[in-house]
């Protein structure tokens with residue numbers, strides 16, 4: 001079967017990168033890692049945080065958002081990422097029986113592939129599908145791979161679950177990323193697990 005994995009929050013722990021970049025850009029922020037992620041996991045946007053807690057003007061928010069997009073996928077900040085423990089071994093084993101893909105909404109394909117190569121993952125995936133934020137994950141997969149109802153989509157966001165369902169796949173939500181159980185339940189995935197290591201296909 002085909003198994004599609006989201007990248008950030010599913011295979012890779014990107015929480016430090018996002019937290020540290022926020023702290024870097026918002027000099028008045030005294031958030032701890034947990035404080036920042038509790039807000040994000042409650043789906044509170046940067047815009048709301050900046051407006052309500054730091055009294056940012058609309059222009060300051062626009063500047064923040066622009067700088068965020070410019071920096072968040074640079075090699076310098078991506079160095080804050082780490083594969084979740086045990087993921088490499090898990091994927092190598094999975095590849096023996098299944099065809100596995102990465103699907104990510106990252107902006108830059110080349111940089112994403114470099115990052116995966118740095119983890120020794122170049123030979124593991126059949127394809128690395130990067131939306132470049134020019135199309136939805138759904139249409140990217142639909143154009144590239146013939147999927148069926150035995151295939152799986154694994155991700156950490158509601159959008160990931162919607163993507164899998166729209167393609168008629170089974171869906172697994174992981175709690176290792178950017179959303180909590182309460183939020184993920186609303187999207188009715190077939191299964192919710194703490195991390196991908198708990199999945200059996």
Ligand SMILES: [Mg+2]
Nearest residue numbers: 006008009156
């Ligand atoms: Mg994700």
